[in-house]
Amino acid sequence: MITERRPILLCICPALISGLLLSGCFPKKVGPAGPDGKRLTWDMMGAEQRKTHMKTAVMPRAAELFRSWRPENYAVTDCTLCHGKGARTGDFHMPTGHLPRLSGDWTLRPEFEKYPETTRLKLDRLVPLMSEALGKKSFSLVTRRGFGCYSCHLGPSGPLFGN
Numbered sequence: 001m002i003t004e005r006r007p008i009l010l011c012i013c014p015a016l017i018s019g020l021l022l023s024g025c026f027p028k029k030v031g032p033a034g035p036d037g038k039r040l041t042w043d044m045m046g047a048e049q050r051k052t053h054m055k056t057a058v059m060p061r062a063a064e065l066f067r068s069w070r071p072e073n074y075a076v077t078d079c080t081l082c083h084g085k086g087a088r089t090g091d092f093h094m095p096t097g098h099l100p101r102l103s104g105d106w107t108l109r110p111e112f113e114k115y116p117e118t119t120r121l122k123l124d125r126l127v128p129l130m131s132e133a134l135g136k137k138s139f140s141l142v143t144r145r146g147f148g149c150y151s152c153h154l155g156p157s158g159p160l161f162g163n
């Protein structure tokens with residue numbers, strides 16, 4: 001019995017593993033072509049390439065999202081929306097103290113209690129939009145790593161979750 005099953009297992013395992021690898025293939029190559037002709041991932045891009053990518057792939061979509069959410073506050077937005085004054089002096093470091101610090105609770109319970117609307121918007125729309133634009137995996141509750149709230153916001157005493 002056991003010897004009969006083995007070949008099947010040997011067949012299925014590589015198929016399963018390559019399936020998992022393909023579906024979970026991060027980081028994605030979202031940037032311009034590099035020296036070898038292959039597109040670059042966000043992490044491989046240089047400072048100028050990152051700026052251009054922010055301008056073309058992030059800014060228009062983020063501006064549209066914030067504008068459609070609260071036109072009265074976000075009719076006109078620019079790089080300072082996320083980067084604060086740093087954007088004017090070339091400091092684009094994230095996460096940033098320009099944005100309000102969050103609780104540090106990875107379940108986001110305090111945020112859902114205090115700011116239900118913005119927390120929903122961020123979780124359902126902004127985080128997926130940003131992850132896609134940067135070719136990064138969204139924050140995972142299992143690994144507690146990935147692109148999420150703390151990729152932009154600081155926790156009570158500094159960066160959290162590997163950011």
Ligand code: HEC
Nearest residue numbers: 047050051054055059062078079081082092093094151152
């Ligand atoms: C919606 C929020 C948002 C807006 C708007 C935005 N950025 Fe960013 N930016 C980020 C985040 C988040 C990161 C960090 C990405 C990462 O590494 O995970 C980042 C990173 C960067 C970096 C790389 C910083 C580093 O340490 O290498 C540059 C450069 C940058 N942004 C430039 C810009 C420019 C220029 C604009 C305006 C055209 C802009 N950004 C608008 C969210 C934003």
Ligand code: HEC
Nearest residue numbers: 081082099100108111115118119122123127130148149152
């Ligand atoms: C791409 C960057 C980015 C990410 C990711 C992000 N935020 Fe924000 N957050 C912002 C910006 C920009 C503002 C608005 C700041 C402003 O208006 O000056 C903000 C504001 C907030 C505020 C303050 C709201 C208020 O009314 O004062 C809360 C709370 C908040 N975010 C929670 C979250 C939570 C929870 C997540 C994850 C689910 C998250 N954010 C993810 C950029 C981000």
